[in-house]
Amino acid sequence: MPRHFLTGAELSAAELLALLDRAAELKAAPLRSRALAGRSVALIFEKHSTRTRISFEVGIQELGGHAVVLRSGEMQIARGEAIRDTALVLSRQVAAVGWRTGPDEGLRELARYASIPVFNMLSELHHPCQALADLLTVREVCGSLDGLRIAYVGDGNNVARSLAVLGTLAGMHVAVASPPGYSLEQDLALPPEASGTLTLCEDAREAVAGAQAVCTDVWVSMGQEGDADRVGALSPYRLDDALLDAAAPDAFALHCLPAHPGQEITAEVLYGQRQRIWEQAENRRHAQKALLELLLSGGEPYAAPVDSAAGASA
Numbered sequence: 604m605p606r607h608f609l610t611g612a613e614l615s616a617a618e619l620l621a622l623l624d625r626a627a628e629l630k631a632a633p634l635r636s637r638a639l640a641g642r643s644v645a646l647i648f649e650k651h652s653t654r655t656r657i658s659f660e661v662g663i664q665e666l667g668g669h670a671v672v673l674r675s676g677e678m679q680i681a682r683g684e685a686i687r688d689t690a691l692v693l694s695r696q697v698a699a700v701g702w703r704t705g706p707d708e709g710l711r712e713l714a715r716y717a718s719i720p721v722f723n724m725l726s727e728l729h730h731p732c733q734a735l736a737d738l739l740t741v742r743e744v745c746g747s748l749d750g751l752r753i754a755y756v757g758d759g760n761n762v763a764r765s766l767a768v769l770g771t772l773a774g775m776h777v778a779v780a781s782p783p784g785y786s787l788e789q790d791l792a793l794p795p796e797a798s799g800t801l802t803l804c805e806d807a808r809e810a811v812a813g814a815q816a817v818c819t820d821v822w823v824s825m826g827q828e829g830d831a832d833r834v835g836a837l838s839p840y841r842l843d844d845a846l847l848d849a850a851a852p853d854a855f856a857l858h859c860l861p862a863h864p865g866q867e868i869t870a871e872v873l874y875g876q877r878q879r880i881w882e883q884a885e886n887r888r889h890a891q892k893a894l895l896e897l898l899l900s901g902g903e904p905y906a907a908p909v910d911s912a913a914g915a916s917a
């Protein structure tokens with residue numbers, strides 16, 4: 604059975620921590636692993652992307668593989684070809700497939716029929732690859748994740764949900780503040796091995812109290828452009844210096860990007876000294892390389908052959 608990565612809950616707590624360790628190793632020596640030598644990975648984009656596409660495409664190349672980037676609008680799937688048939692064909696051509704899509708049901712169907720790993724590059728409900736980079740970034744700053752408090756302020760969207768799933772799996776206490784109507788579901792299922800906690804509230808200052816990192820995301824995500832009420836409802840949740848002052852000493856800001864300075868985050872925070880946002884964007888590549896190694900090794904710890912000709916670092 605192939606290993607899939609659709610929500611992040613497919614990982615055990617030990618696998619998540621090992622993945623973050625491996626991501627740090629690969630960040631220190633980006634060309635050290637040839638895990639994808641001679642193999643191809645399909646990346647299907649149904650929606651816009653900057654970071655996800657670049658980080659996967661470059662990361663796959665650094666692992667010695669080849670990325671086949673597909674716009675779903677140009678595929679037969681856009682003309683009605685079944686997801687099942689697409690899965691069967693992809694499984695005979697590439698080693699793994701990532702999909703940036705809408706409803707999670709399509710992603711689950713692709714995984715159901717694929718004999719290769721399927722990974723989620725963003726769906727309506729989840730963005731687990733983003734959460735891997737978020738955790739890697741927090742761990743770089745704080746040393747470990749267990750028992751740390753992390754806050755998310757704003758729309759209770761796919762980014763918030765994945766942070767809750769993977770943050771609690773890493774042992775973190777995740778607090779999410781959102782206005783009524785924009786909250787994560789109270790009964791959100793956390794992974795069975797989650798040792799952290801999830802707190803949902805309305806008050807942004809309550810959520811950030813004691814938090815080492817404060818995250819946010821856009822107020823209007825892809826496909827929500829017609830919802831005129833969003834900006835008004837989410838305005839009290841802007842991530843600014845005053846909100847960071849209400850968090851733990853030396854707390855820093857995270858944002859998955861793209862950002863809208865003046866809306867969900869101020870320019871002072873986005874480009875200032877109290878953020879790790881640009882590091883977080885780079886960490887997408889390192890975390891996803893570790894993920895691909897894990898998925899393509901069938902879940903066993905990957906014994907990466909060292910390509911001495913490739914050098915130890917880029």
Ligand code: CP
Nearest residue numbers: 652653654655859860
């Ligand atoms: N954070 C993120 O997924 O960025 P892109 O939409 O640019 O891929």
